[in-house]
Amino acid sequence: MTVAQALAAAYEVLGAAQVPDHTLDAQWLLAEVLSVQRLALSMMRDMPLDEAQHAAFQALITRRAGREPLQYILGTADFMGQRLLTRPGVLIPRNDTETLAQMAISRVKPGDKVLDLCCGSGCLAIAIKLACPQAQVWASDLSEAAVSLTRENAGRLGAEITVALGDLFYPLRGRRFDLIVSNPPYIPADELPHLQAEVGFEPAQALDGGADGLSFYRRIISEAPYFLSPGGFLMVEVGDGQAEALMSLPSPRFHPWRIQHDLQGLPRAAETDLKEA
Numbered sequence: 001m002t003v004a005q006a007l008a009a010a011y012e013v014l015g016a017a018q019v020p021d022h023t024l025d026a027q028w029l030l031a032e033v034l035s036v037q038r039l040a041l042s043m044m045r046d047m048p049l050d051e052a053q054h055a056a057f058q059a060l061i062t063r064r065a066g067r068e069p070l071q072y073i074l075g076t077a078d079f080m081g082q083r084l085l086t087r088p089g090v091l092i093p094r095n096d097t098e099t100l101a102q103m104a105i106s107r108v109k110p111g112d113k114v115l116d117l118c119c120g121s122g123c124l125a126i127a128i129k130l131a132c133p134q135a136q137v138w139a140s141d142l143s144e145a146a147v148s149l150t151r152e153n154a155g156r157l158g159a160e161i162t163v164a165l166g167d168l169f170y171p172l173r174g175r176r177f178d179l180i181v182s183n184p185p186y187i188p189a190d191e192l193p194h195l196q197a198e199v200g201f202e203p204a205q206a207l208d209g210g211a212d213g214l215s216f217y218r219r220i221i222s223e224a225p226y227f228l229s230p231g232g233f234l235m236v237e238v239g240d241g242q243a244e245a246l247m248s249l250p251s252p253r254f255h256p257w258r259i260q261h262d263l264q265g266l267p268r269a270a271e272t273d274l275k276e277a
Contacts, residue, residue, distance in 0.1 A: 001054055004045040006030060010061045017065040020196070025070050029060040032074055067197035080127040084153045089145040091206040093123040097183050099262045100237045100269040101127045104181045107233055107271075110134035113175070115227070117168060117182035117220065118142075120206060122150030122161070124181055129159040140164040140171055143205060168216075169223050176229045183237040184216035185209045213239060217246055225253040228274045235271040243267035 001009075007026055014022035024038075031038040033056045049057065063073050071077040071086045071093075078084070079093040080101050086092055101124055108114060108128060112135045116125035119139035129137040139150050139161055147165045154161050164171035186209040187195070199207065209215055217236065224234050234254065238246055247257045247270075254272040262268035 001049050002045065003030065003034075003041060003047050003049065006049055006054065006057055007041070010057070013061055013065050017067065019064060019067065020198075025064055026061065028070060028074065029064060030057055033057045033060065067201070069198045069201055072201060077121075079121075079123040080131075082126065082130065082157055084121050084123055084126070085149060085156070086121060087145070087149060088201065089203055090143065090149045091120040091146075091202055093121050096262055096268055097123065097237055098127075099260055100124065100181060100183060100235060103260050103269050103271060104128055104179060104235055105131045107179055107235075108132040108135050109178075112136070112178040113229075114138070115140065115172065115175075115177045115180045117180055118184045118206075118216070119150050119163070120146050120183070122146075122153045122159075122163070124183065125150065125161050125163075126154055126157055126159040128181070129154075129161050130157065137161040138164065138172065138175075138177070140166060140168075142167050143203065145203075146206075168219060169227050172227060175227060177227055177232060178229050179233045179235065180220075180224055180228060181235045182216075182220055184220060186213045186216065186237070186239045186242060188213040209239075212245070213242060214245060214249065217249060221249060221251045221254070225274060230276065231274055233271055233273045235269060237269055238267060240266060243270065246270055 010026035011023050027038050033053055072088055076083050077086045077093045114128055114135050114137045116139040119125055119141045122139055125137050125139035141147050147163050150163050185207050187207045189208050243259050257270045257272045259267045260269040
């Protein structure tokens with residue numbers, strides 16, 4: 001079987017399984033098996049696959065047809081120009097979160113102390129540290145798997161950050177930050193069973209935002225003033241349709257929220273800053 005024939009068969013299988021972007025996903029998986037760049041496949045259409053390559057490709061296609069996320073199968077995801085390791089048990093970095101990363105980077109100054117709360121894979125903390133090497137960056141998460149993966153990603157990419165394990169601000173007691181950034185769980189609990197099949201492979205702990213999706217925002221807004229320096233910034237990602245709800249939450253210690261839209265024009269990130277005491 002040639003590369004072209006293997007891809008054609010994979011397109012049919014993934015298409016029948018209603019896999020989003022099934023042609024691209026098949027190409028990524030075959031490129032992984034052959035250890036080549038995806039675009040190189042167009043020059044290899046007539047190359048035959050040996051039995052081992054064909055079997056390996058079929059195994060990956062079967063996993064993807066079962067709607068296992070591509071990033072878990074490949075073990076990597078791209079974020080802000082860097083390739084991060086991914087693995088089951090930790091939320092997959094998404095391009096949507098780059099809006100929040102860019103917002104944070106625009107505010108960071110040399111010497112600033114920055115905290116990535118609910119860090120997951122460490123994508124935000126690492127992006128900030130690589131863009132602003134003179135900043136002091138911390139990351140924290142309740143998940144041991146997330147903390148371990150953040151440390152691994154930071155080490156691979158040469159980002160010197162401090163990673164802590166614990167519930168929200170608990171492991172950072174006694175510290176103050178110039179900027180706190182967070183992509184917290186924000187999916188309303190009753191929506192979780194109805195999300196795209198791939199999301200079901202990700203940890204519910206990283207997705208479940210309580211009955212209305214706002215539980216973690218309430219906690220963060222309430223606790224952040226005790227961990228921010230005077231005039232410090234708080235920045236969060238917001239889910240679809242949540243910007244107005246976020247702005248309506250009581251936040252007497254902060255100035256009004258400012259909203260940043262993503263490339264699709266949707267409200268995606270919000271920032272506020274601490275009022276003077």
